[in-house]
Amino acid sequence: MSSSQSHRLAAGGLIDRTAPLTFRFDGKSLSGFKGDTLASALVANGVKLVGRSFKYHRPRGILTAGSEEPNALVELRSGARREPNTRATTTELYDGLEAASQNRWPSLAFDVMSVNQLFAPIFVAGFYYKTFMWPAKFWEAVYEPAIRRAAGLGRAANIADPDHYDKAWAHCDVVIAGSGPAGLAAALAAGRSGARVILCEEDFAPGGRLLADGGTIEGLPAAEWLSRTLxxxxxxxxxxxxxxxxxxxxxxxxxxxxxxxxNDHVPSPPEHEVRQRLWRIVAKRCVVAAGSIERPIVFAGNDTPGVMMASAMRTYVKRYAATPAKRVALFTNNEDGWRTVEAALAAGLQIAAVIDARPDVSPAHRSLASKNGFTVLHGAVSGVDGGKDGVRKISVSLTGGARAEVEADGLAVSGGWNPTVGLTSYHRGRPKWRDDIAAFVPDGAPPGMVAAGAANGAFGLGACLREGFEAGAAAARDAGRGRGVGSLPVADDEAFALTPLWHVSGKGKAFVDQQHDVTASDVELAQREGFQSVEHLKRYTTLGMATDQGKTSNVAGLAIMAAVTGKSIPETGTTIYRPPYVPVAIGAFAGHHRDETFHATRLTPSHHWAAEQGAVFVDTGLWKRAQWYPRAGEKDWLESVTREVKAVRGGVGFCDVSTLGKIDVHGPDAGAFLDRVYINTFSNLAVGKARYGLMLREDGIVYDDGTTSRLAEDHYFLTTTTAKAGPVMQHLEFCRQVLFPKLDVQLTSVSDQWAQFSIAGPKTRDLLKELVDPAEDLSNEGFPFMGAREVRLRGGIKARLFRISFSGEMAFEISVPARHGEAMARNLMIAGKPFGVTPYGTEALGVMRIEKGHIAGPELSGTTTAADLGLGKMMSTKKDFIGRVMAGREALVAADRQVVVGIKPTDKTRRLRSGAHIIPKGEIPGPDNDQGYVTSVCFSPTLEQWIGLALVERGRERIGEIVHAHDPIRGEDYDVELCNPVFYDPDGGRQRG
Amino acid sequence: MRITCPFCGERELGEFTYLGDAKPQRPAADAGEDAVYDYVYLRDNIAGVMDENWYHGGGCRSWLKVTRNTLTHEISSVEPAAGAGARQVAK
Structure with missing residues (x-):
């Protein structure tokens, strides 16, 4: 066991003294118990100084005991798991915990940057805007890095997070935020009603304030009622x-x-477990029983370590049996603060004095004071004498003007309570002011949400139970659950008499927002400089913009603004509340969507076979496609691709084209439907035939292309490009359901049902004969170019065979059920061996389509018309179709449009690159004479030179013209000749053969 | 946001794709360029209640007409498109 827990009470508290834990803070070994938070363990070890402040590097201690903590932020863990700005007050202690204080150098006790305090005048509100305005370029180079070094919070780990994060859905009738008395009562009522309930508790132990404040419920001690209820x-x-x-x-x-x-409460998650889980909970009703947050009073020196919220102090004493001070003073403006005095006395601590800002104190408290020998001072704390070692002396301005001093090593402060209005305000609900408790309460909560208990401004224990119970019963009823709710748990309500007090003037810095070092005088300065609206105040001073989102500071800040502007607090209003209520790691939002699981991966049916062949894969959308199949001895991709192209053009090759979108179109009106979505006509397509089709968007621009085959009178099989498979399906469903609902047609996406291979080259028929049932006639007469029909393979499998060609060779595409796709690839290799069959990838596919002048993605760019692509004649004039009218607009049929044309470098040895701009020869390139750009290029093994396609103004009228290609990105300039885009077999004899 | 698909029940936003204003009707074939121009480009974008086309691509692939308050995201009605769901026997 390392150092003794000098500030731990001998007995009591909700800690497990049989389970000691060792942890390190700034390298020093300390101990605590199971049930501690890091903050309570630090308190138990007498640690008062836990961090340095954001701007001024002032020493700071622990202010609260919950998620509202502005000061006690630490770097937790180390290495890849280092986590900055972690609140010690919500960090559950575990054995081996490592924490380091932040924003200090070289050490917490001796921080050289605390000289910033000497320059405090320049760090006032808006100092960024005022001080570092000029010269502008100095901002990024000089000012910002310097400021970042001097001011700041913790350091994030700069290596990837090794942990996993999960995302999950949950559904219920009633979700409840908070398990204090109101939340538990709500859960009881809703649960007894038969509702499905999810009760979320931020803490590791349910109970809320019951854990620290106790009380009597149904005549039972709170702890007993709590365990019965649970x-x-x-x-x-x-x-x-x-x-x-x-x-x-x-x-x-x-x-x-x-x-x-x-698994934040263990050093690292056990194997196969996640660190955090992001829940999306769908609930019919929500009860916000998130309690309230005790608010500070702003006075000089209120950030001195040892100054603590009164409720936090009694939480440490009662729940954790840890004493933040030996001799405690209380500064309160309300009755509730006095409970800390009672708790401190019960724990054997000395009370130095109670400074009560109210005009009167109850006789019971007065007799408590005389019995225990401490004085009650009417007035306010105006200053604190102390430093990094804690509070030493407290200055008090007495009502009537006199001054007093109190010696104490701890100061508990209570300025009243602010209901937690975050959740109820996230849909732009504006909390409303209640004068009787001097606090904002929820108003305008999202539909289905209600606040109960302290979160609704009902602070008494009895009121919390009553409101929670009623809210839970009503929520269950609204959700349709009507079983009996049983009886309401009853307790008394404590007195809550408060006289508002926000700010005590005095000498020295009085902090409103401790996390962002915003002082009362910053708020006053903002007002003088015209930043009076609360939204301006927030942005000018950064009040409430730190990781704590101003949970302890916002209301005090606007109360001070109200005072200096002479407006009321409700007139001053609140800033807009936005989620999340607590900081949430980006990793939790990402969940499993990172690295290789960032998105789903789709594999083609022949993927595993292709991987065995050593294929290089390329990502196209979600797909992995074989790009080329390198062979031993090939020095680069170009050599492999060139070999594949030559093998196809000279023999036979095959390529998995299953990624194309495939849609079955069924119904008596299938042909009529296709006529409306394609620019050309399909109703007159003969059964057993395929046809190339082009579809437009309604604005007249080309949307997608592909072949569609008629397999039966009422059955067409439509293919799309890989990229548009999903969008075309959605578009066609829109046409069918919304635009043309009277057509009797049904669409079925079968993209994943069919494995499809392109088999191309002069020996294609020889290869296919080995695989297709001998009864099938594959001759040019029996299966001519653009034929399409179902065939039976040897062995009986049904396949769809299409005599279509993207490569320009004699070619077929064959579809087999996807589960046979891999076997198909293997059988093509076996059956094709005598013919030298060669698998080819998407690169060779691309080379052959450019050689043939076929358009693809780069030309279907979302800016081109059918005429631009050289397909204008396909547009039927005998029918209406999507995009017909808009395609006729003046600018879309202008004579000087950029149209697809082929290009060849005048220097046959030159490499082309897509993206180069086309400029008239002899002119200096500029935006005025930019006549288009190169869309697709390849090295053509057939022509033994680089060739390309380009979109060029009036390109088709300029065949043979030499133009200039200007590539400013790569610094290249060269001449190219405009030519017919069909470089290979222009009359198409090979594909018909 | 959650949308109650008439075929699948209440589902979360991620299953749906938004298209926009459902009011414009595709003009007849002979309506002329101005009418088609209006149909294609002149869409309302109302701060308040409007009818919108949504596609349940993550479910039944139905197109739905969703009446939604764009200020509050409150959905007051969800109707299938005329051609959604099983084909009507009587045409």
Whole structure:
């Protein structure tokens, strides 16, 4: 066991003293117990100084005991798991925990940057805008790096997070945020009603304030009522209590975001477990029982280590049996603060004094003071004498003007309570002001959401139980669950008498937002400089913009603004609340969507076979496609691709083209339907024939192309490009369902059902005969070019065979059921061996289509018309079709449009690159004479030179003209000749042969 | 956001694709260029309640007419497109 827990009480608390834990803070070995947070363990070890502040590097201690903590931020863990800005107050202690303080150098106790305090005058509100304005280029080079070094929070790990994060959905009738008395009562009522309930608790232990404040419920001590209630809820199969889970946001339609810290309480997640899980909870109703946050009073020195929220101090004393101070002073403006005095006395601590800002104190408290020998001062704390070692002396301005001093090593502060209005305000609900408690309460909550208990401004224990119970019962009823709710748990309500006090003037810095070092005088300065709206105040001073989102500072800030502008607090208003309520790691939002699982991967049916062949794969959308198949001795991709092209042109090759979109079109009106979506006509296509089709968008621009075959009178088989497979299906469904609902036609996506191979080259027929049933006639007469029909393979498998050609060779495409795709590839290799069959990839496919002048993705660019692509004549004039009218617009039929044309370099040895601009020869390139650009290029093994396709103004009228290719990106300039885009077999004899 | 598909029930936003204003009707073949221009380009973008086309691509592939308040995302009605779902026997 390392150093003794000098500030741990001998007994009490909800810690497990049989389970000691060792941890390190700034390298020093310390100990705590299971049930501690890092903050409570630091308190138990007498650690007061836990960090340095953002701008001024002032020493800071622990202010709160919850997720609202502005100061006690640490770097947790190390290496790849290093996590900055982690709140010590919500970090569950585990054995071996490593934490380091932030924003100090060389050490926390001796921080050289604390000289920033001497320059404090330049760090006032808006200092970025005022001080570093000129010269502008200095901002990025000099000012910002310097400021970043001097001011800041923790350091993120600069290596990839090794942990996994999960995302999950949950559905229920009622989701409840918070398991304090209101949340538990809501869960009881809803659960007893038979509702499916999810209760989210941020803490690792359910109970909320009951854990620290106790009380009596149904005549039982709170702890006993809590364990009974948890047992009752635990026995309900439809009630789920999720601890370590924060409900952080509300989204449309009753969807809630929650972050579950599954394994943040262990050094690293066990194997196969996730670190955190992001929940999307869909609930019919939501009860926000998220409690309230005690608010500070702003006074000089209020950030001194040892100054702590009164409720936090009694939480450390009662829940964790850890004493933040030995001699405690209380500064309060309300009755609730006095509970800290009672807790401190019960723990044997000394009370130095109570400074109560109210005019009167109850006789009971007065007698408590005299019995325990401490004084009650009427007034306010105006200054704190202390430093990194804590509080030493407190200055008090007494009502009436006199001054007093109190010696104490801890100061508990209570300025009242702010209901947690985040969740209820995330849909632009504006909280409303309640004068009786001097606080904003929820208003305008999203549909289905209601606040109960302290979150609704009902602070008494009895009121929390009553509101929670009623809200839970109503939520269950609204969700259609009507079983009996049983009886309401009853407790008394404590007094809550408060006199508002926000700011005590005094000498020295008085902090409003401790995390961003925003002082009361910054708020006043913002007002003087005209930034009076709360949204301006926020941005000018950065008040409330830190990782704590101003949970302890926003209301105080606007109260001070209200005071200096002479407006009321409700007139001043609140800034807009936005999720998340607590910081959520980006990793949790990403979940498993990172690295190779960033998106789904689609594999072609022959993928595994292709991988065995050593194929190089390329990502096309979600697909992995074989790009080329390198062979031993080939020095680069070009050599492999050239070989593949020559093998096809001289013999036979095959390529998996299963990635094309495939749609079965069925019904008596199938032909009529296709006539409306394609520019050309399909209703007159003979059964057993295929036809190339082009479809436009309604604005007249080309959308997609592909071949469509008629397999039966009422059955067409349509293919799309790989990229547009999904969008075309959606488009066609729109046409069918919305535009032409009266047509009797049905669409079925069969992209994944068929493995499709292109088999091309003069020996294609020889190869196919080996695979297709001998009864099938594959002769040119029996299966002519553009024929399409179902055939039977040897062995009986049914296939679809299409005599279509993208390569320009004698070619077929064959479809087999996808499960036979891999076998098909293997059989093509076996059967094709005598013919020298060669598998080819997408590169060779691309080379052969450019040689043939076929358009593809680069030409279907979303800017080209059918006429631009040389396909204008396909547009039927005898029917209406999508895009027909808009395609006729003046600019789309202009004579000077850029159209597809072939290009060849005048220097036959030159390589072409796509993207180069086409400029008239002899002119200096510029935007005025830019006549188009190169869309596709390849090295043509057939022509033994680089060739390409380009979109060029009036290109088809300029065949034979030499133009200039200008490539400013790569710094290349050369001449090319415009030519017919069909470089190979222009009369098409080979594909018909 | 959640949309109640008339065929599949209540589903989350990720299953759907948004297209836009459902009001414009595709003009007849002989309506002329101005009418088609209006249909293609002049779409309303209302701050308030509007009818929109949504596609349930992650479910039944139905096109739906969704009446949604664009300010609150409240959905007041979801109807299948005329040609969605099983074919009507009587044409």
């Amino acid at each position: 047992a009752e809820l635990g026995a309900m199969p439809d009630v789920r209590i999720m601890t370590r889970t924060t409900l952080f946001g509300v989204y449309d339609g009753g969807t809630y975001g929650a972050i579950e810290r599954v």
